[in-house]
Amino acid sequence: MTASPHRDGSQRDRAPDSTRGSEVPHGHRDPSFLLRHWVLGPLLVGVFVLGAGLILRTNLFLAAADLRLLQNISHLHSGTGNAVALAIHAGLRGWSALVVLAIVACGVAALTRSMANGLIIVGMTTCGWAATAVMKAIVGRERPDQLLLADSLLPGAHGPTSYPSGHTAFAASLAIAVSLVMWRTRWRIPVVVLAAAFTGLVAVSRIYLGVHYLSDVMASLALSGAVAVLLAGVMASVRRYRAGLATIATPEGGRNP
Secondary structure (H helix, E strand, O other): OOHHHHHHHHHHHHHHHHHHHHOOOOOOOOHHHHHHHHHHHHHHHHHHHHHHHHHHHHOHHHHHHHHHHHHHHHOOOOHHHHHHHHHHHHHOOOHHHHHHHHHHHHHHHHHHOOHHHHHHHHHHHHHHHHHHHHHHHHHOOOOOOHHHOOOOOOOOOOOOOOOOOHHHHHHHHHHHHHHHHOOOOOOHHHHHHHHHHHHHHHHHHHHHHOOOOHHHHHHHHHHHHHHHHHHHHHHHHHHHHHHHHHHHHOHHHHOOO
């Protein structure tokens, strides 16, 4: 009669050990939670940006309001403002933008002593930039008519590539990527401030030059943010998955003996 409790107690003591390796790692999220947040959220933003672009392309009232702002700003052009805006225009287009991206990525990689951080910056910036290029091709909104501006600084800017702004998307994607990588360092605050200032300066310069509408710039900011959230969610999910595998593979669920 006394052996049975001992045997049952031994079984109860051993039962938790047999399931430790299969316990859900700390911080694990249910897949449906991840789907609702870092997949569904960016997807909805992308659909909204696309729908807004198609409406803006055909709605004459909204287009006139957008154009009126550019016309008012064109009356405020100055020598210094023109020089800064044109420098940004030339420095963040085509190969020049790739050079800027390479310099920033290498600089952050050297500062943090992590090549992976540099690759993250390149990947996130490129994806945000590419998403904007795809959206441009789908929407096909014409650029503002330079003949309708009081002071056209880029009279050759025309074609169905207005929505969203590629320069703004590049700046926003780069700024978000650098801020995320540097978030856990002591340079977090100055980096975030500089990144926000850089993005704002580029965005304003596109409107100042009259080559993009305000709605083009806002769409770029929204789309770049959505892509960044999606990529950050993917990276976080991969890290949790790999941490879970390591916990399962480690004896006693990852506990030190």
